[in-house]
Amino acid sequence: MLTKRIIPCLDIKNGRTVKGVRFEDIRDAGDPVELAALYAKQGADELVFLDITATNEKRKTLRELVREIARYIDIPFTVGGGISAVEDVEVLLQNGADKVSVNSSAIHRPDLITELASRFGSQCVTVAIDTKSTPEGWKVFSKAGTVDTGLWALDWAKEVVELGAGEILLTSMSNDGTKNGFALDITGEISRNVIVPVIASGGAGNQQHFLDVFEVGADAALAASIFHFQEVPIPGLKQYLAENKIDIRI
Amino acid sequence: MKIVIVDYKAGNVQSVLFALERLGAQATVTSNAEEIQSADKVIFPGVGEASSAMRALKVNNLDQLLPTLTQPFLGVCLGMQLLCQHSEEGDTVMLGIIPVPVKKFDAAVKVPHMGWNNLHHLKSDLFTGINEDEYAYFVHSFYAPVTEHTIAQSSYPEPFSAALQYKNFYAVQFHTEKSGPAGAHILQNFLNL
Numbered sequence: 001m002l003t004k005r006i007i008p009c010l011d012i013k014n015g016r017t018v019k020g021v022r023f024e025d026i027r028d029a030g031d032p033v034e035l036a037a038l039y040a041k042q043g044a045d046e047l048v049f050l051d052i053t054a055t056n057e058k059r060k061t062l063r064e065l066v067r068e069i070a071r072y073i074d075i076p077f078t079v080g081g082g083i084s085a086v087e088d089v090e091v092l093l094q095n096g097a098d099k100v101s102v103n104s105s106a107i108h109r110p111d112l113i114t115e116l117a118s119r120f121g122s123q124c125v126t127v128a129i130d131t132k133s134t135p136e137g138w139k140v141f142s143k144a145g146t147v148d149t150g151l152w153a154l155d156w157a158k159e160v161v162e163l164g165a166g167e168i169l170l171t172s173m174s175n176d177g178t179k180n181g182f183a184l185d186i187t188g189e190i191s192r193n194v195i196v197p198v199i200a201s202g203g204a205g206n207q208q209h210f211l212d213v214f215e216v217g218a219d220a221a222l223a224a225s226i227f228h229f230q231e232v233p234i235p236g237l238k239q240y241l242a243e244n245k246i247d248i249r250i
Numbered sequence: 251m252k253i254v255i256v257d258y259k260a261g262n263v264q265s266v267l268f269a270l271e272r273l274g275a276q277a278t279v280t281s282n283a284e285e286i287q288s289a290d291k292v293i294f295p296g297v298g299e300a301s302s303a304m305r306a307l308k309v310n311n312l313d314q315l316l317p318t319l320t321q322p323f324l325g326v327c328l329g330m331q332l333l334c335q336h337s338e339e340g341d342t343v344m345l346g347i348i349p350v351p352v353k354k355f356d357a358a359v360k361v362p363h364m365g366w367n368n369l370h371h372l373k374s375d376l377f378t379g380i381n382e383d384e385y386a387y388f389v390h391s392f393y394a395p396v397t398e399h400t401i402a403q404s405s406y407p408e409p410f411s412a413a414l415q416y417k418n419f420y421a422v423q424f425h426t427e428k429s430g431p432a433g434a435h436i437l438q439n440f441l442n443l
Contacts (some may be wrong), residue, residue, distance in 0.1 A: 002367045002406055003385070040430070045366055071268045076387055076428045096264045098389075098428065121298040123362045123389045166362050195357070197364050219360065249366040249385045 003249045004241070005045035005220035006210070006234060007199060008227040010035060012051045012081075015065045021228040033068050039227070040075045042234040045249060047073070048101065048169075048222060051081035058082065063091050070096020078126055080169075084108075086115055093120060101169055103128040104142040107149055107156075110163055117164025126199075127165040129156060131186060133174040138186040145173045157190045168194060169222065171201040179205025179226070181212060188216030207232060207240045214246050251441070253277040254289040256316070256329075258306040260296040262427070266326070269427035273438055281310040290321055291441060295427075296328030300352070300392070301340035303328055317347050322443040323419045330414060330421035331392060339392050348416040350394045359406055361391040367404045369412050369424075374401040376413065376420055376439050384432045386412065386424035393423065 010032055011018045021029035026038055036047050049069070051062050066079055079092050080101030089100050106113050106127055116125045130145055131138045131153040138153040149156075157168055170190055172183030182200045191198045197219035204210060204223040210232075213221050226232040241248045253270065255263055257279045270277050277293065278285060286292060294316070296303060307313045316323075316333075325333045334344050337352035344352065355361050368383040388404070394411040396403055402413035404423070414421045420440060426433040 002363060002365050002388075005365050067264075070265055071271070074269065074272065074428060074430050074434060076389075076425070093262070094264060096262075096268060098262075098265070118299075123297065123364065123391070167364065195360055196362070197360055219365070 001247045003045070003247045004214050004218070005199070006043070006238060006248075007046045007048055007220055007222040008039045008044050008234070009048040009050060009201070009222050009224045011224065012049050012053070012065065014053050014055070015061045018052065019224060019228060022230065032065065033072050036069055036073050036077070039234065040073055043238050043250065044075065044234055045220070046075060047077040049077060049079050051079065053081075059088070059091065063095055066092050066097050067095040080126070080128060084112070086119055089116055089120060093124060099124045099126050099167070101126040101128045103130065106160065107140065107142045107151070110159070113160055113163040113165055117166070122164050122166035125165050126167040126169050127160040128169040128171065129153060129160070130171050130173050131183070132172070133183070133186075141173060153186055154190055154193060157194055161194045161196050165196060167197050167199065169199045169201060172203060175203030176201070178203050181205065181209040182218070182221065184212055184216045187213055187218050191217035191219070204232070207237050210237060211241060211244050211246065214241070251275070251290045252288065253291045253293065253441070254286050255279045256286065256292060256294045256312065257281040258303065258310070258312060260298065260303065260306075260328070262295055262297050265427045266293060266295045269434065269437055273434060273441065275441060281312060283311070283315050286315060287319065291443075292319060292321060292323045294323065294325045294329035294332070296326065296332060298328055299339060300328065300331060300337040300344065301342040303332060304342055304344065307332070307345075313345060316345055320418055322440065324440050325419070325421035326427070327390060327423060327425055330423050331394065333414070333419055333421050334394055337392060347419050348399055348414050348421065350397050350399055350411070350414060352392050352394055354392050355406065356408075362389050363391070363393070363406045364389045367406065369402045369404055371403040372401070374413075374415050374420070375443060376415070376436060377402060378439050379435060380432060386429040386433060388424045390423060
């Protein structure tokens with residue numbers, strides 16, 4: 001059976017991981033390749049690298065990093081952050097990335113999704129959706145959660161799939177950082193209403209949270225700090241999920 | 251040993267080159283007929299869409315050349331589907347090397363079929379040392395059904411061909427280059443053929 005995926009997310013700035021990482025068994029916690037290799041060894045099913053570099057040198061730095069990751073890491077990985085053109089994606093895929101994730105640029109210009117899908121195939125186009133719970137319902141926010149786009153999360157999810165997205169990375173900004181669990185209602189609702197896989201993100205604090213989000217229909221679950229600080233080690237998490245009847249790769 | 255990767259601008263060539271590098275092997279990426287014919291092993295990767303891939307193959311007459319090859323040949327992902335007869339993707343006539351059709355997954359499941367799934371009913375030297383139910387990484391929306399040419403199956407939820415073999419033509423639907431140590435092992439088995 002197809003298994004649910006556990007995905008650590010690494011934030012990258014100028015080719016280095018930026019969020020605090022605490023592992024005794026790696027030499028350089030800022031080295032994304034070393035950290036990625038450790039996660040692969042622990043049983044991570046995929047990796048996401050989110051590039052937050054904001055310099056003119058960005059493209060070159062990212063290309064070189066993607067190449068190094070692909071050289072040493074034998075599981076799939078997605079690269080996101082500031083991708084706004086077909087040329088950006090071509091370079092990343094040519095150097096060994098498996099998927100790219102687009103967010104604000106797709107809101108700004110939805111045709112980008114279709115251009116990427118027809119050029120490279122839907123399977124490598126992940127659309128990241130940042131959503132917040134408002135009194136009216138779940139809405140889509142852009143620019144790192146600062147701008148209310150006026151879009152409803154479910155409507156936008158359906159539209160990006162229509163446009164050619166092969167996967168949705170759904171981050172609840174209301175849950176992110178709380179460690180109180182994923183946003184089960186909107187994750188479940190979108191999972192049931194689109195034909196592509198949905199990655200749940202934001203709010204993971206313990207093993208039970210992963211079980212909960214898989215039970216409402218998420219295909220994959222992403223987290224960062226709880227993996228970086230070994231609060232929820234991946235091998236134990238996967239064992240727990242398997243014991244609770246979730247199809248998982250061990 | 252001379253290994254070539256067929257060049258038709260298929261996208262994920264670099265990942266395959268790195269996977270070979272991790273096994274201590276080197277390969278040449280080429281669309282040159284003589285280079286391909288004289289190789290000991292030919293690898294045919296691919297991601298993307300069927301009809302545009304077939305068009306790209308025709309540019310260098312690779313559609314004529316590939317069926318005539320006699321050395322061990324490995325199609326990967328779209329590279330596997332291109333070896334088949336016909337694909338429902340874009341109603342495309344494929345290379346017709348392996349007499350199997352390519353169909354779209356049923357609307358009842360999520361597509362793409364994306365992630366780790368297990369391999370079962372393993373046959374052939376390609377899977378020497380690989381355990382039944384070993385996991386491999388898949389990402390595809392179309393599939394080849396199980397036929398007499400199937401050498402590995404996977405299920406989503408119905409069984410489909412995770413790998414095919416016809417004479418010297420081997421083909422895998424999953425990505426050997428992204429399937430961890432098991433994928434590397436399968437790639438090494440191919441190099442050992």
